[in-house]
Amino acid sequence: MSTQLDALDRALLTCLQRNSRLTSAELAEQVHLSPSQCARRRQRLEEEGYITGYNAIVDAxxxxxxxxxxxxxxxxxxxxxxxxxxxxxxxxxxxxxxxxxxxxxxxxxxxxxxxxxxxxxxxxxxxxxxxxxxxxxxxxxxxxxxxxxxxxxx
CATH class of the missing domain: 3.30.70.920 (Lrp/AsnC effector binding domain/regulation of amino acid metabolism (RAM) domain)
Structure with a gap:
């Protein structure tokens, strides 16, 4: 069951699309939450299917x-x-x-x-x-x- 995205979820998704390797601490600085809250939200976004994977981009x-x-x-x-x-x-x-x-x-x-x-x-x-x-x-x-x-x- 998916929940509605709030402004913080949207901010996390925006940050992670730019750099999926951000740590919870780095995310916390950018979206003004605690690292533990960022980690929980990221995990929920993954579990609910908003984030479907992480990839390395290879120079063809x-x-x-x-x-x-x-x-x-x-x-x-x-x-x-x-x-x-x-x-x-x-x-x-x-x-x-x-x-x-x-x-x-x-x-x-x-x-x-x-x-x-x-x-x-x-x-x-x-x-x-x-x-x-x-x-x-x-x-x-x-x-x-x-x-x-x-x-x-x-």
Missing amino acids: AKIGATVEAFVQVTMAAHSRENAQDFIRLAERTPAVVSVWTLTGEADYMLRVFCADLVALNDLVQQVLLPHDAVARVQSQIVMERLKDNAPIAV
């Missing part, structure tokens, strides 16, 4: 994934089986880091990281297009990230 280029792209996929036919098959394909493809379903012309949007343009081409030509459920693929290569993973306004 430093590990050799120099091409980031968004790939729109349009399905050949809309069936539960096609959708499940495509999702399984996306889940087992390491270059695909995010998948969204969409309204509009495309059915899915994939965020992918590849070593280079050859690897992106291989992903599109050898993995996505040959899949029976896929009718069309359109990719856009990211030139520069201007605003990336900004905190959600709470």
Whole structure:
């Protein structure tokens, strides 16, 4: 059962989105609560599902994934089986880091990281297009990230 968020909960969520490694003492300084109150509130926010996890953000280029792209996929036919098959394909493809379903012309949007343009081409030509459920693929290569993973306004 979720409780209503008050102003302090919202302040904690804002701070933690900027830096999830803040200690209770550091949070306490920023939101003007005691460290123990911050720890209890953080734990409650985790238990109630407001905070769903903590991640390290890896510099893709430093590990050799120099091409980031968004790939729109349009399905050949809309069936539960096609959708499940495509999702399984996306889940087992390491270059695909995010998948969204969409309204509009495309059915899915994939965020992918590849070593280079050859690897992106291989992903599109050898993995996505040959899949029976896929009718069309359109990719856009990211030139520069201007605003990336900004905190959600709470």
